[in-house]
Amino acid sequence: MSTVTCVAPVNIAVVKYWGKRDETLILPVNDSISATLDTEQQCAKTTVMASPNFKEDCIWLNGQKEDIRNPRLQNCLAEFRKRAGNISHIGQWKIHICSENNFPTAAGLASSAAGYACLVAALAKLYNIEGDISSIARVGSGSACRSVLGGFVKWCMGSLSDGTDSIIKQIVPATHWPEMRVLILVVDKGKKKVPSSIGMKRTMETSDLIKHRIKHVVPDRVNKMEQAIIKKDFKTFAEHTMKDSNQMHAVCLDSYPPVIYMNEISYALIDLVHLYNEAVNDTKVAYTFDAGPNATLYLLEENVPEFVGVLDYFFPPLENTLVEYRKGLPIEAVTPSQSLLNKINVEQQSPGRLKYILYTKIGDGPKILEDSKYHLLNKEGFPIKQA
Numbered sequence: 213m214s215t216v217t218c219v220a221p222v223n224i225a226v227v228k229y230w231g232k233r234d235e236t237l238i239l240p241v242n243d244s245i246s247a248t249l250d251t252e253q254q255c256a257k258t259t260v261m262a263s264p265n266f267k268e269d270c271i272w273l274n275g276q277k278e279d280i281r282n283p284r285l286q287n288c289l290a291e292f293r294k295r296a297g298n299i300s301h302i303g304q305w306k307i308h309i310c311s312e313n314n315f316p317t318a319a320g321l322a323s324s325a326a327g328y329a330c331l332v333a334a335l336a337k338l339y340n341i342e343g344d345i346s347s348i349a350r351v352g353s354g355s356a357c358r359s360v361l362g363g364f365v366k367w368c369m370g371s372l373s374d375g376t377d378s379i380i381k382q383i384v385p386a387t388h389w390p391e392m393r394v395l396i397l398v399v400d401k402g403k404k405k406v407p408s409s410i411g412m413k414r415t416m417e418t419s420d421l422i423k424h425r426i427k428h429v430v431p432d433r434v435n436k437m438e439q440a441i442i443k444k445d446f447k448t449f450a451e452h453t454m455k456d457s458n459q460m461h462a463v464c465l466d467s468y469p470p471v472i473y474m475n476e477i478s479y480a481l482i483d484l485v486h487l488y489n490e491a492v493n494d495t496k497v498a499y500t501f502d503a504g505p506n507a508t509l510y511l512l513e514e515n516v517p518e519f520v521g522v523l524d525y526f527f528p529p530l531e532n533t534l535v536e537y538r539k540g541l542p543i544e545a546v547t548p549s550q551s552l553l554n555k556i557n558v559e560q561q562s563p564g565r566l567k568y569i570l571y572t573k574i575g576d577g578p579k580i581l582e583d584s585k586y587h588l589l590n591k592e593g594f595p596i597k598q599a
Contacts, residue, residue, distance in 0.1 A: 220330030220578035250575030253540035256326035259588040266306035296339040310588040328352030329359035333578035362576030418468040450498030457500040491555035517546040
């Protein structure tokens with residue numbers, strides 16, 4: 213038997229991928245740009261094992277056995293087995309897959325992107341496949357192709373019908389903007405009511421605004437965002453990040469029936485960010501929301517302590533939960549001045565409206581974990597119950 217374990221990162225888009233021009237090949241209607249987050253704080257972890265003794269392919273996700281017949285999953289497996297060809301006899305064996313996320317799944321936090329990027333990185337190692345694997349990740353989940361690289365990543369939509377020019381490129385590595393930090397505010401850990409794939413399809417079929425976005429907004433925004441990242445121009449980066457998030461959710465609302473991912477807490481967080489930026493007379497924090505109510509905030513490291521202090525004031529955690537409430541990198545919050553709080557005209561929420569905060573940074577792409585202690589499958593190919 214042969215076993216490989218991998219971890220892969222979440223990526224959070226600052227210029228959104230929303231809408232496909234080909235549902236089978238997963239080809240987008242516009243370019244998108246994302247930041248790859250550090251796997252030390254947030255990741256998918258996958259173990260793949262191939263054995264001549266296995267009777268059938270199997271997959272377990274977050275402790276539950278899932279249907280291996282998922283078409284996108286089958287497309288990924290078929291492509292790897294085809295590429296393996298005569299290179300390795302392992303390509304003929306059945307495989308067992310076990311994957312888990314250390315963050316909420318299907319809640320608008322890019323779990324499928326991390327999951328499929330992790331799967332293809334592990335399968336590439338298992339089958340000894342070299343070269344670009346982003347196109348296989350894309351067929352599993354569109355945005356997964358961006359999680360194959362670290363730093364800030366651009367997914368070029370391409371124009372060819374076969375998708376060969378729909379490729380990813382690294383704008384800058386994780387080390388380029390070391391001051392950049394990310395706060396993920398988990399509002400709701402539950403699964404979203406409308407999966408992203410269904411929401412995108414409905415938007416493409418029924419929204420008039422999406423046509424304007426594709427043709428007149430995104431091309432210019434992508435260029436400006438790319439330059440802002442290269443120049444480390446936070447103000448421009450923040451403005452376009454927030455505007456693009458707003459527009460993605462606007463075209464969702466313009467869909468028929470409307471696709472609604474955000475809730476009242478999401479909108480209260482938007483108000484807080486804008487009013488905080490106004491109060492400090494600078495753009496220090498940017499929000500973005502994927503297909504879910506949970507907020508991702510971009511800000512520079514020097515501004516984290518004060519803003520977390522503001523966040524704790526207006527969105528207080530439940531008592532005695534600070535250790536569980538703050539996850540990821542350590543945060544030393546600073547108590548904000550009363551004069552600053554007086555300038556921020558937002559209603560103070562009841563404790564516990566945010567489930568938890570994850571503090572992280574920009575990171576690298578997938579990593580193979582060589583030590584067998586990290587495997588999620590035992591020697592017989594079945595899930596190891598994690599402590």
